[in-house]
Amino acid sequence: MNILDLLKSVSVDIHAEVNTKDQAIDHLVNLMNNQGNLKDKEVYKQGIYAREELSTTGIGEGIAIPHAQSETVTAPGLAAMVVKNGVDYQSLDQQPAYLFFMIAVPKTGGNEHLSILAMLSQMLMDTEFKDKLINAKDKEAFLALISEKEASQRKKEETKNQEQNASNQSYRLLAVTACPTGIAHTYMAAEALEEKAKQMGISIKVETDGSGGVKNAPTAQEIAECEAIIVAADKNVEMARFDGKPVIQVKVSDGINKAEELINKAISGKAPIYHSDHSAQAVEETSSEGIGRTIYKHLMNGVSHMLPFVIGGGILIALAFLFDDFSINPANFGSNTPLAAFFKKAGDTAFGFMLPILAGYIAMSIADRPGLAVGFVGGALANAGGSGFLGALVAGFAAGYLVNGLRRLFDHLPDAFEGLKPVLLYPFFGILLMALGMTFLINPPMSAINNGITGLLNSMGGSSKILLGIVLGGMMAADMGGPINKAAYVFGTASIATGNYDIMAAVMIGGMVPPLAIALATFFFKNRFTKKEQQTTLTNIIMGFSFITEGAIPFAAADPLHILPSCVVGSAVAGGLSMALGCTLMAPHGGIFVIGVIGNPLGYLIALVAGAIIGMIMLALLKRPLKNAS
The missing domain is CATH 3.40.930.10 (Mannitol-specific EII; Chain A)
Structure with missing residues (x-):
């Protein structure tokens, strides 16, 4: 065209x-x-x-x-x-x-x-x-x-692309241009900055955030090595990646009409330092980066987008139990009164998005926008098929690499199909293959694992209740809402019907400990956590008391080798103590807000505090102090 x-x-x-x-x-x-x-x-x-x-x-x-x-x-x-x-x-x-x-x-x-219009601009x-x-x-x-x-x-664009591909040089300046529609001003500002920098003998790389998506994005290494960054944009662009760098933020029109002034200010050393207060999205890295670090970045992209759903939904569910009346209908606790039902529905709706969001944004980190829909569907199928949190993790990575594979496959198609790829080929084949993979490869084994664990727990019921409490408590913290957690919870709720109320007590206390242990650790051992993590103390206390184990997921996903063992041990101790002290529970949910229906409530609180403190101590021992913690 x-x-x-x-x-x-x-x-x-x-x-x-x-x-x-x-x-x-x-x-x-x-x-x-x-x-x-x-x-x-x-x-x-x-x-x-x-x-x-x-x-x-x-x-x-x-x-x-x-x-x-x-x-x-x-x-x-x-x-x-x-x-x-x-x-x-x-x-x-x-x-x-x-x-x-x-x-x-x-x-x-x-x-x-859009590329034609960009060229005209x-x-x-x-x-x-x-x-x-x-x-x-x-x-x-x-x-x-x-x-x-x-x-x-x-010809000019081809030459510039060849020079960039052949050169490994760092850039003195970086820039981002974006206008609300991403049609004309985005590319005019980029051209003005590039031409003026060329005249001044200054190397610059300009990212354009247009209607066709982000192009020419800088790598993390290029961001680290540049002197300053110019953001000429009339819409939101990803800024967290520029944390700690000198950044000039102006209107996109200034990029067109004041290119020389902006460049001079950027190289003067007087540009203000930008400070971000939220997690950065993944930035394209150089091929020299390790596989582990790359996987970690993709994972964190999913976790950072999932976090608001976990926190917002969790607090709403906690309010549902706070404002409900258990005596009306114990089986429907959390939704008995209109106000409680409202909070419960809103919280459950937010939680319903948690796994699709996690998988979707992991996939998007790997495959950019084409991966988002495929990852969302994978996360939703994991949720519906019983794979839970672990299934959504697998779905996110599978979706991202699946779309990348489709990209390579469709590269062999004629140019006439270029416009169909993002709107037809990627979503159709991606979602189809994702659904087949989840249905036949991921969900069945996860369901089998759940069934196997439930059978094992049933066989243990009459032997050692303390050992059973330890196992159930530890399982509740093993995967934070995943198949192991769900298997223990289903076993606990089923035990209520048979009158084994002590099992449900051990299950719930095991699910309450992880957020509480993390809350205590972020409060008493601040140097082990980032400033943002320290700000979650109150939220995790509320979630822990509300029996919302998922509040610990962001921490577990970011640092599983240290968080998971600490939480499992703390929850196992709490579950074992609950059994040893003869605590019982007739409600399938509610946390501390159903203290009135807990048998031996004082013993239950002792077991809960003991488990949370042990979990906190293990976290403090396993996690090293952060260099930049404050």
């Missing part, structure tokens, strides 16, 4: 006579409508004005590029006009606009046209080319200039 595939002669007017911005927009919309790619030109015009409300598309230097992405656009298109006398378009430099390009983009479809940064277009004698000459310049621009 070329620019002239989008820009037709019927949508070009090089002798337009308009006097105001509104007239200019009206005329351009009519030119666009001449292509027959608008179902409703008035709806499209509303989209143009909505974009203008965000910031003017009169970028200065005599150029305006109004654009909109709308459902009424049936095919991508361009319209162009020249106003010889100029018109006040409320441009950024307050000067008249002479050259106009209007862009129409569909809401759905392939992304090939970059071409317009050439002052000589712009002046030639304004002074073109007729439409044919206007279109010929564009065709000639496009060929030159393609």
Whole structure:
């Protein structure tokens, strides 16, 4: 696809006579409508004005590029006009606009046209080319200039890509450009920064966050080695990766019109240091990075996105038990009163997203956006099929590498299929293969493991109740809501029907200990945890008292070798003590809020505190102090 595939002669007017911005927009919309790619030109015009409300598309230097992405656009298109006398378009430099390009983009479809529009935006940064277009004698000459310049621009892009691929040099500056629609300004700002840096003899790498996704993203090594970073963006971009680096944040229009000023400020050493207060998403790494570190980063991307669902949903469920009345219907505890039912439903809904979010964002970290849907489906199937937390982990990694495999496979298809890959081929084949894998390869063995563990527990019931309490308590902490945890919980709830209330007591106390042990450790041994982890103390106390073991998942996922053994031992001790002290429980859930129905409540509290303290002590012994902990 070329620019002239989008820009037709019927949508070009090089002798337009308009006097105001509104007239200019009206005329351009009519030119666009001449292509027959608008179902409703008035709806499209509303989209143009909505974009203008965000910031003017009169970028200065005599150029305006109004654009909109709308459902009424049936095919991508361009319209162009020249106003010889100029018109006040409320441009950024307050000067008249002479050259106009209007862009129409569909809401759905392939992304090939976006690269064409990006190229046009970059071409317009050439002052000589712009002046030639304004002074073109007729439409044919206007279109010929564009065709000639496009060929030159393609060669320039190929040369730049070859130089970047062949060079292992570090960059003095990095930049990110992004506008709300990601159509024009994103690429114009990138071109302006690259050209000005080249003139100044300064190496720079610019990431563009456009409608086609993030391109040319810097690696972690490049971020570490650069002097400063320029973020010229009118929308949110991933900033956590720049933590501790000098960062200049400005509007995308400043990237276009103040490139030299921004570069000088960046290399002056006066740029402010950026500090992030949230987990960074995965950044593309160099191939020299170890496999373990790479897997860890993918895992943390899933965990960081999952965390709000765990915390928000967990607290809502805790409130449900707090405001409920156990005496109304013990079997329905947590949903007996309207207020409790409201909190319980909201919390359960949030928890329902936990595993799909985990798997989806692990997959996205590995395979970028095409992996997200496949990972979500894998996580949901793990949840429905009984695989739980561990199944979702496997699903996330499987989905990511599955999509990467599909990418390599589909690379052999003709270029005509390029636009179909992200919207049809990747989601269809990815989800299909993911469903088959979860159904036949992952969920069956996990279900078999669950059944086997349940059978083992039933055989142990009459032998040693203290040993059974130790085993059940430890199982509740083994995988934090996964198949082992669920097997122990199902065994505990089933025991209520047979009158074995001591088993349920040991199960629940085993599930309460992990968040409490972590809460105590983050409070008394702060130097073992990051500042963000230290802030979860109160949340984990609430979750622990509410019997929400999943509150410990983010810690267990981030550091399983230290967290899991500590929690398992603490929970096992609590479960064994609960059995030894004759504690019983008739409710299948509720944590400390059902203390009224716990047999020997004082003994139960003693067992709970003992398990949490032992878990805390083990964490303090196993985890090393962090260098940067505060």
